[in-house]
Amino acid sequence: MNDSKLWEFKTRQVVYGAIGAALYGVLSWLTNVVPLPAAGNITFRPAVAVLIFFGAAFGPWVGLIAGLVGNILGDAISGFGFWWHWDVGNGIMGLIPGLAMLMIRDYRKPRDISIAVGFGIVGILVGMLFASVMEKLTGGIDWATAIGGYWVPASIGNTIVTVILLPILMVAYQAVVSRRGR
Numbered sequence: 715m716n717d718s719k720l721w722e723f724k725t726r727q728v729v730y731g732a733i734g735a736a737l738y739g740v741l742s743w744l745t746n747v748v749p750l751p752a753a754g755n756i757t758f759r760p761a762v763a764v765l766i767f768f769g770a771a772f773g774p775w776v777g778l779i780a781g782l783v784g785n786i787l788g789d790a791i792s793g794f795g796f797w798w799h800w801d802v803g804n805g806i807m808g809l810i811p812g813l814a815m816l817m818i819r820d821y822r823k824p825r826d827i828s829i830a831v832g833f834g835i836v837g838i839l840v841g842m843l844f845a846s847v848m849e850k851l852t853g854g855i856d857w858a859t860a861i862g863g864y865w866v867p868a869s870i871g872n873t874i875v876t877v878i879l880l881p882i883l884m885v886a887y888q889a890v891v892s893r894r895g896r
Contacts, residue, residue: 720815723775731779734768734808737761738780739787746792750867755794762807762872763879766834769811770818770880771887777808781841799852803845807872810837821888827881834876842868 741761748758765784769777782805789795814833818826842865850860 717816720773720813721775722773727773727775728779730768730772730776731783734765734772734776734780735783735787738765738768738784738804739791742784742788743791746788746794750871756864756867756871758871758875760875760879761788762838763875763883765804765808766811766830766837766876766880767883767887769808769837770814770830770833770884771821772812773815774809774812777810777812777837778805779808781805781808799848800845803841803843803848806841806844807834807837810834810840821884821891827884830884831877831880834880835873838872838876839869842872 738761741764742757742759745759745761746757750756750758761784765777765781768780782801785801785804786796789797789800811830811833814830817829820826821830846860846865846868849855849864850857855863
């Protein structure tokens, strides 16, 4: 894939982004009742692997839409309210793995799975750092809480589910695509 296709923003990206957002929002809602040991409202979200997958499989715009809109949806139906910095942080978590599309050829190959997981982890670290720092700047919490109470638990939890579930999603996706002859 070339760089110009990577940043293409057409109907396909909007549709896949909406599908990803719906899945991420609803799946997040299902587990938003499971808090992680943290200072704030950090929850266990296996749905993050779905978000990372949508970015890696369909590109950075799809990942951004799925994370941003999906987090708004998940928080809204969970009764958490609107926290723009966490929504943007989740959008970043989806956008960065979308950059892996330039390097992925076969979603079953260990090399390509590792690339997607690596980009996913970078997306998690950057996205959750953005949200945590903004929580400090807008919410008045201290740095220890922002980093140790928000960023670290969110990053660890999201990384664990991504390392475990993203390869499964990628292999399943490749099997479907191979059957359809895409």
